[in-house]
Amino acid sequence: xxxxxxxxxxxxxxxxxxxxxxxxxxxxxxxxxxxxxxxxxxxxxxxxxxxxxxxxxxxxxxxxxxxxxxxxxxxxxxxxxxxxxxxxxxxxxxxxxxxxxxxxxxxxxxxxxxxxxxxxxxxxxxxxxxxxxxxxxxxxxxxxxxxxxxxxxxxxxxxxxxxxxxxxxxxxxxxxxxxxxxxxxxxxxxxxxxxxxxxxxxxxxxxxxxxxxxxxxxxxxxxxxxxxxxxxxxxxxxxxxxxxxxxxxxxxxxxxxxxxxxxxxxxxxxxxxxxxxxxxxxxxxxxxxxxxxxxxxxxxxxxxxxxxxxxxxxxxxxxxxxxxxxxxxxxxxxxxxxxxxxxxxxxxxxxxxxxxxxxxxxxxxxxxxxxxxxxxxxxxxxxxxxxxxxxxxxxxxxxxxxxxxxxxxxxxxxxxxxxxxxxxxxxxxxxxxxxxxxxxxxxxxxxxxxxxxxxxxxxxxxxxxxxxxxxxxxxxxxxxxxxxxxxxxxxxxxxxxxxxxxxxxxxxxxxxxxxxxxxxxxxxxxxxxxxxxxxxxxxxxxxxxxxxxxxxxxxxxxxxxxxxxxxxxxxxxxxxxxxxxxxxxxxxxxxxxxxxxxxxxxxxxxxxxxxxxxxxxxxxxxxxxxxxxxxxxxxxxxxxxxxxxxxxx
Amino acid sequence: xxxxxxxxxxxxxxxxxxxxxxxxxxxxxxxxxxxxxxxxxxxxxxxxxxxxxxxxxxxxxxxxxxxxxxxxxxxxxxxxxxxxxxxxxxxxxxxxxxxxxxxxxxxxxxxxxxxxxxxxxxxxxxxxxxxxxxxxxxxxxxxxxxxxxxxxxxxxxxxxxxxxxxxxxxxxxxxxxxxxxxxxxxxxxxxxxxxxxxxxxxxxxxxxxxxxxxxxxxxxxxxxxxxxxxxxxxxxxxxxxxxxxxxxxxxxxxxxxxxxxxxxxxxxxxxxxxxxxxxxxxxxxxxxxxxxxxxxxxxxxxxxxxxxxxxxxxxxxxxxxxxxxxxxxxxxxxxxxxxxxx
Numbered sequence: 001x002x003x004x005x006x007x008x009x010x011x012x013x014x015x016x017x018x019x020x021x022x023x024x025x026x027x028x029x030x031x032x033x034x035x036x037x038x039x040x041x042x043x044x045x046x047x048x049x050x051x052x053x054x055x056x057x058x059x060x061x062x063x064x065x066x067x068x069x070x071x072x073x074x075x076x077x078x079x080x081x082x083x084x085x086x087x088x089x090x091x092x093x094x095x096x097x098x099x100x101x102x103x104x105x106x107x108x109x110x111x112x113x114x115x116x117x118x119x120x121x122x123x124x125x126x127x128x129x130x131x132x133x134x135x136x137x138x139x140x141x142x143x144x145x146x147x148x149x150x151x152x153x154x155x156x157x158x159x160x161x162x163x164x165x166x167x168x169x170x171x172x173x174x175x176x177x178x179x180x181x182x183x184x185x186x187x188x189x190x191x192x193x194x195x196x197x198x199x200x201x202x203x204x205x206x207x208x209x210x211x212x213x214x215x216x217x218x219x220x221x222x223x224x225x226x227x228x229x230x231x232x233x234x235x236x237x238x239x240x241x242x243x244x245x246x247x248x249x250x251x252x253x254x255x256x257x258x259x260x261x262x263x264x265x266x267x268x269x270x271x272x273x274x275x276x277x278x279x280x281x282x283x284x285x286x287x288x289x290x291x292x293x294x295x296x297x298x299x300x301x302x303x304x305x306x307x308x309x310x311x312x313x314x315x316x317x318x319x320x321x322x323x324x325x326x327x328x329x330x331x332x333x334x335x336x337x338x339x340x341x342x343x344x345x346x347x348x349x350x351x352x353x354x355x356x357x358x359x360x361x362x363x364x365x366x367x368x369x370x371x372x373x374x375x376x377x378x379x380x381x382x383x384x385x386x387x388x389x390x391x392x393x394x395x396x397x398x399x400x401x402x403x404x405x406x407x408x409x410x411x412x413x414x415x416x417x418x419x420x421x422x423x424x425x426x427x428x429x430x431x432x433x434x435x436x437x438x439x440x441x442x443x444x445x446x447x448x449x450x451x452x453x454x455x456x457x458x459x460x461x462x463x464x465x466x467x468x469x470x471x472x473x474x475x476x477x478x479x480x481x482x483x484x485x486x487x488x489x490x491x492x493x494x495x496x497x498x499x500x501x502x503x504x505x506x507x508x509x510x511x512x513x514x515x516x517x518x519x520x521x522x523x524x525x526x527x528x529x530x531x532x533x534x535x536x537x538x539x540x541x542x543x544x545x546x547x548x549x550x551x552x553x554x555x556x557x558x559x560x561x562x563x564x565x566x567x568x569x570x571x572x573x574x575x576x577x578x579x580x581x582x583x584x585x586x587x588x589x590x591x592x593x594x595x596x597x598x599x600x601x602x603x604x605x606x607x608x609x610x611x612x613x614x615x616x617x618x619x620x621x622x623x624x625x626x627x628x629x630x631x632x633x634x635x636x637x638x639x640x641x642x643x644x645x646x647x648x649x
Numbered sequence: 650x651x652x653x654x655x656x657x658x659x660x661x662x663x664x665x666x667x668x669x670x671x672x673x674x675x676x677x678x679x680x681x682x683x684x685x686x687x688x689x690x691x692x693x694x695x696x697x698x699x700x701x702x703x704x705x706x707x708x709x710x711x712x713x714x715x716x717x718x719x720x721x722x723x724x725x726x727x728x729x730x731x732x733x734x735x736x737x738x739x740x741x742x743x744x745x746x747x748x749x750x751x752x753x754x755x756x757x758x759x760x761x762x763x764x765x766x767x768x769x770x771x772x773x774x775x776x777x778x779x780x781x782x783x784x785x786x787x788x789x790x791x792x793x794x795x796x797x798x799x800x801x802x803x804x805x806x807x808x809x810x811x812x813x814x815x816x817x818x819x820x821x822x823x824x825x826x827x828x829x830x831x832x833x834x835x836x837x838x839x840x841x842x843x844x845x846x847x848x849x850x851x852x853x854x855x856x857x858x859x860x861x862x863x864x865x866x867x868x869x870x871x872x873x874x875x876x877x878x879x880x881x882x883x884x885x886x887x888x889x890x891x892x893x894x895x896x897x898x899x900x901x902x903x904x905x906x907x908x909x910x911x912x913x914x915x916x917x918x919x920x921x922x923x924x925x926x927x928x929x930x931x932x933x934x935x936x937x938x939x940x941x942x943x944x945x946x947x948x949x950x951x952x953x954x955x956x957x958x959x960x961x962x963x964x965x966x967x968x969x970x971x972x973x974x975x976x977x978x979x980x981x982x983x984x985x986x987x988x989x990x991x
Binding site: 038039040041043045062064065066072171175179185438450495523 | 679723757758761764766769770771772773774775799800801804805807808811812816817818819820821822823838839840841842844845846849906910912915916918919920922923928929930931932933934937
């Protein structure tokens with residue numbers, strides 16, 4: 001078989017906590033499965049695939065990212081239907097995973113609906129199938145194992161919560177161990193068969209240990225004291241719901257069973273907490289407030305005995321808070337779906353998901369809930385689940401969203417009956433629809449006679465991002481340099497994560513007599529580096545021309561790729577003062593142009609940097625004309641721009 | 650069948666890093682492929698297509714659509730594996746390794762394989778129709794402009810590249826087959842970046858630029874003109890060089906099996922990886938493998954520090970973390986200092 005060339009689990013150097021968590025998952029299905037996070041190249045997949053030799057009768061069933069819904073849930077047996085003219089259920093991946101291990105590599109890239117449907121079915125213990133004229137249900141009890149690299153986006157906190165355990169694979173930082181890893185791999189590559197033979201004994205003995213523990217865990221007892229302990233631990237960690245306690249106890253039972261004990265000790269509980277709590281710890285309620293406010297409060301305290309200068313900054317911040325419409329907080333951005341803390345009664349969820357017209361947006365934004373320092377009475381694990389390194393910047397980010405697409409591109413996710421002419425035929429679904437009627441239809445020389453009513457259309461889905469076009473005032477007014485610098489910084493930051501969010505960014509500057517496209521709309525950081533090396537400033541303010549150029553650029557862009565939603569961000573103090581050949585009032589010109597943009601309903605934001613003593617408020621009028629969100633900032637910074645941009649939608 | 654003429658590999662002027670990295674991957678397919686970055690018109694595609702001519706012959710199970718290796722019972726496809734287990738002899742034939750192209754416009758079903766529609770309609774049965782990943786097994790998978798590839802195609806590519814197996818669960822077919830390939834990609838960085846996950850899968854990376862010396866530029870044009878005037882004559886002229894290079898590659902493959910590496914060199918590489926803060930372990934492992942292949946190409950059975958350094962130049966640059974305002978370039982002086990300190 002293909003997998004015979006796998007690196008033996010027992011020979012993997014290091015990653016002790018990942019290995020232990022996997023063993024626990026193998027021993028006790030009730031521990032709720034395991035999610036492994038970690039950077040690329042930290043042996044995540046190697047470890048998971050290595051358990052194949054350890055789990056006895058059980059198999060590892062893989063759920064690949066290319067899976068379509070019919071394959072996952074099961075569907076009609078086409079061959080049987082053609083031959084006998086009757087509908088029969090052909091089981092899918094979920095049926096195969098029953099009583100086995102279900103492995104999802106790169107789980108964070110799997111469609112959210114699909115993943116939720118899998119987790120729902122497993123939680124309910126049953127897969128209800130209502131599709132292709134088939135009505136069927138079968139039990140599902142499997143251990144879900146997932147691996148992911150958080151660099152490409154994480155799972156939402158609700159989804160994280162549904163895994164019993166979470167561990168992070170860390171790269172080895174001790175030279176000798178790294179050498180050992182390389183040596184083992186070289187030995188393995190040199191003689192795969194021999195290497196596996198060498199490790200055969202250790203593999204067999206570990207498999208036996210697991211088998212014994214599996215039997216033992218069924219009779220392992222949990223004392224009242226341990227239940228109390230579990231409750232206290234979870235209360236301290238501010239876990240939502242009561243699943244955490246159950247997972248803790250089940251996990252601790254497995255740990256005890258692996259040590260051949262049929263009773264749980266406090267140390268088992270402590271160890272279990274390492275795996276069960278990190279991804280479900282919440283900030284205590286009274287501390288739950290936006291991070292910025294916290295820092296501001298700290299600032300305030302510091303400021304009292306600090307210089308005046310700081311005081312001013314503080315005032316500005318306060319003033320800003322009042323002037324800006326506050327960006328929506330990332331919490332509950334999309335509360336309407338998958339918010340189901342207790343879910344024993346949602347067995348029909350997979351169908352519901354299938355029926356949903358709109359794909360649910362990924363709501364990873366909440367995934368970064370983190371634990372603040374807790375007053376430790378128990379040795380709670382050193383929590384370092386840091387799914388997002390620079391949390392402050394990325395708070396409220398939309399993450400890559402998926403969108404239905406009718407341009408025959410994107411991933412084929414399911415089939416549907418089309419009301420119009422079928423253009424993107426879903427062959428498999430069409431055949432499934434036609435199969436049961438073959439007995440009755442006349443034979444046309446083929447095994448299948450397909451009629452137009454059988455035709456099914458493919459529903460495809462594609463990840464899309466947004467197009468951000470910055471329009472920046474580079475005229476001689478105050479602060480032009482800072483504006484340009486801050487925008488440049490923001491652009492670089494956005495391009496850094498462009499691979500994750502699929503965003504594209506461009507920049508237009510206006511000064512002297514006209515606007516100039518400094519950076520054409522792009523996803524390339526290399527290009528940005530080249531184009532934005534020099535940022536000339538100075539001269540008059542041709543605001544109207546800037547707006548016109550922006551409109552033109554977005555219009556052309558839209559022709560090229562209509563699927564990318566454009567967003568215009570204007571950074572200016574609004575003091576339009578360049579009179580062009582027509583001799584018209586520059587401010588009126590600007591407002592007129594802004595109205596045109598507004599009519600086209602292009603999402604836009606105006607960041608007003610007017611700092612003069614007497615405010616003219618032109619930028620505000622422009623914003624009104626464009627239908628833009630309006631922010632007034634005295635001190636423009638990269639972080640603020642990113643924060644605003646990320647909260648646009 | 651007359652084959653389409655291909656510009657000889659040996660006739661490519663300059664671009665030594667690119668040529669070397671391609672050759673190393675042919676000698677040792679376990680290196681993980683190469684990413685070639687550069688502007689248009691820098692002979693990227695020419696080099697990859699030319700490589701095909703140099704590729705060695707290999708044993709393959711006759712009639713197998715995945716061209717399984719009869720000598721690797723661990724890597725057989727389902728039907729070959731069944732035959733093997735039943736004790737039947739797998740009849741083998743010699744085929745040439747080849748370059749399989751994956752066009753940027755390829756759809757997911759063509760890449761991973763799909764339901765054989767014709768078969769389904771005619772016979773009312775489901776059958777798997779193999780895709781590009783099946784063709785690519787044991788061959789070179791070439792993706793021109795890999796940074797423009799659709800996201801979901803990249804996803805399946807990552808999956809296959811990671812484990813050497815393509816698992817298909819779509820459109821009514823459930824199938825898995827070996828898909829071990831050398832991934833060769835080209836990209837023009839100005840047209841957009843490549844996802845870090847995919848970047849990391851590439852063992853080596855090189856940057857190609859146009860030749861700057863006028864003499865070499867003239868030579869490039871002269872050869873191109875000569876080739877276009879009479880391809881057969883031009884190819885014949887490089888025949889000897891091509892054969893020699895081909896033989897050198899075959900020898901290196903043999904030598905590679907004997908190459909050893911001392912512990913102190915492993916330690917130096919480990920220290921380097923820790924010091925540079927690269928993600929995971931793929932960087933150090935690939936440096937070692939590349940160094941061993943370089944030694945083999947030079948006909949040596951022992952890796953020396955020079956091999957490590959040369960390997961690091963090919964392996965590390967694309968693994969350096971890049972932050973805003975950073976060029977993300979490898980600080981070579983630092984690398985040498987770390988390695989020499991060991």
